[in-house]
Amino acid sequence: AQSVTQPDIHITVSEGASLELRCNYSYGATPYLFWYVQSPGQGxxxxLKYFSGDTLVQGIKGFEAEFKRSQSSFNLRKPSVHWSDAAEYFCAVRLLGGSYIPTFGRGTSLIVHP
Amino acid sequence: DAGVTQSPTHLIKTRGQQVTLRCSPISGHKSVSWYQQVLGQGPQFIFQYYEKEERGRGNFPDRFSARQFPNYSSELNVNALLLGDSALYLCASSFSYFGANVLTFGAGSRLTVL
Incomplete structure (x- = not known):
């Protein structure tokens, strides 16, 4: 069965420090890959998303992610974290064919210290 | 353009009662998906509808049902509520359910079952 793993439940960084959130998936083929952010009480x-092409994708709010097929990973990065980045981050994976339903990881909670 | 709108935003029910949650997709989007998000977890897929037909169903009991209307809005119904049904219910819309589609989420309906 397909699965998405976000190994870090919580990550704490200082404002201005760099950030990397990990995401690994288990599928038989290259899937569509997504990162979502959820602020408290919000949807x-x-x-950002990866469908094909350049494996380094840029997203909103200064985030980027790199798809590494050999490691089945799609890690999210940001060079300098702002206090407003504190939120829950979810990685999601969807197959190119068959079921079109995205599977979400359990999320990583980002805490930003001043 | 309005985003995905959900109603009500918050509601409290008692065990055994029934609840109906509503979702209006982004204009032009024909697919609606429902997710349940329990505190501290990632969203779990419940239903997907496209052009008023069910296209996918997650691992939820028959107490959960949904439908999509001709204007592509959708309702999620949960009967015989249990304490474990307390969660944030998220609706997401997309243009279609296949191909390189991206889900756009609403802010959710927070259900508390007492």
């Missing part, structure tokens, strides 16, 4: 907002 999910799309940060």
């Amino acid at each position: 999910l907002q799309l940060l």
Whole structure:
């Protein structure tokens, strides 16, 4: 069965520091890949997506992610974190064919210290 | 353009009661998906509808049902509520359910079952 793993439940960084959130998936083929952010009490907002082509994708709010096929990973990065980035981050994966239903990871909670 | 709108935003029910949650997709979007998000977890897929037909169903009991109307809005119904049904219910819309589609989420309906 397909699965998405976000190994870090919580990550704490200082404002201005760099950030990397990990996401690994288990599928038989290259899927569509997404990162969403959720602020407290809110819905999910799309940060970026990978469908094909350049494996380094740029998103909103200064985020980027890199798809590494050999590692089945799609890690999210930001060079300098702002206090407003504190939120819950979800990785999601969807197959190119068959079921078109995205599967979400359990999320990583980002805490930003001043 | 309005985003995905959900109503009500918050509601409190008691065990055994029934609840109906509503969702209006982005104009032009023909697919609506429903997700349940329990505190501390990622969204879990419940239903997907496209052109008023069910296209996918997650691992939820028959107490959960949904439908999509000719104007592409949707309702999620939950009967015989249990304490474990307390969650944030998210609706997401997309132009279609296949291909390189991206889900756009609403802010959710927070259901508390007492």
